[in-house]
Amino acid sequence: METKTKVVVHPPLPAPTTFRMSPTRPRSTVDLEIIVPAYNEAERISTTLLRTTEYLELQPWSSRVVVVDNGSSDDTGSVVRRLSREMPGRVPISLIGCGRPGKGAAVRRGILSGTSRFTGFFDADMATPVETLGVALEHLEMGAAAVIASRHCPGSSFVRHQRWGRRLGGMAFRALTRSMVHDVHDTQCGFKFFDRRAINQALVQCRTTGFAFDVELLHRLQCEGGRIIEVPVAWTDHPSSTFRPFRDGAASFSSVLHMHKG
Template sequence: MPPSPSRDEGTSRPPLLEIVIPAHNEERRLPGGLLQLCAKLARLPFPTAVIVVDNASTDRTADIVRDWPRGPVPVRLIRCPVPGKGAAVRAGLLGTSAPFAGFVDADMATDLDALDVAFGQLLSGERVVIGSRAHRDSHVENRHSRIRELGAFGFRALAGALVRGVSDTQCGFKFFDGVLAREVAARLRTPGFAFDVELLARCVREGSAVVEIPVRWHDMPGSRFSPARHTFGIVLELGRIWLRLRARPRAAAPPSWEAPLDPVGSP
């Protein structure tokens, strides 16, 4: 592999790949996650960049990004005042301009070695490449409770009816052709946990197959998902997604929860 680009080279050329990190009150996990991601990207033989979306945080998440030291991988901040991972990912993808774009979770639960495989698939012509914990070659460390596992099984069954042939819609490791990512993000209307289902379903609607790749995934502490608090809302979100996908396509307009004059939320 060619040597890593110098600081000047890495920051003067436009990125070929931009990666979004949605972050809500991630002051404890974000520094380590950013360090891992930037170290991985700095070893790649092409320019990259990272966008951290501060999703209505009330802690020092935004300060961490603003104070991040300059290096071969530029890191910039976007603000998304609307709570919800879907809203944050939408804002982040709309803030990209690179030929390829994607997003990962702040905890880096998915081993970043999968980036090499994902980017190779994109270069070969695939337009949607996602990590799948259900892939037969994946290695998954799972410490979830029995109740959460049952909830996940039910969710997969419902999601499978909307995105057929995809075994894991929720792994926080997804990469796209940049143009497709921005087109689909503009139509995304699900601000919460189930946004991945709508995002993938709209990609399929655009004629793009979803390629699932194996990952090494580690169950990280600090997850905010609670079956008791979130299950009912997620079922409602899936129902709304089903209705939206059945509706006649219309010109993209900002969702009702987004300020129309500031769709990305500049830092």
């Protein structure tokens, strides 16, 4: 007797779901856009935004502050969203995310998503006085490609010094980068502002995402003929910095050595 095999036809499997990050909504054009890369900055981001917007509201140029949440595990994003709704005044605060780790990645995403004539970044700890923006804008208006705060050029000072370990590491790092970024005393101070035309061209070529990002960015600016102005500042070290000397310091040295070989 012949046995018939029953064929079971299964319905086709659903196509795998593709997850995409929603694009950053275009922001209206202003004269100056300030990028603040933030990683677990919930405790101090309120003070940073209040001090910054209070200063900006007194200036003749239009401006915006853009906080880039670099994968924070605390309430950084919630705090920024609340302040953007509650704070009065003519200086808007925007929040965008950056899933790729590293200060360089956060700064790159923030700057390239904007359209302002001038743009730049400073650290959430505000180690450099916000009033330095006035000097930076003057130089940018006169044609500089970049204006950077410096802790080591003539006229600078320290309100509070770093610990000895970080100071020694900084000296070694400056010696290593001297041949890559010419006539610049301090590549790592977290306050840098740019002409949009110069910075966009340099940024799209940058590959470094960590703390050595500043070196590559300034190097590429100089290779394109951009003029970099150093501004002396009274700088204050904050012990709660997210920079970790051993891990981040070693990674930064490795990145710069790789740039030398390239």
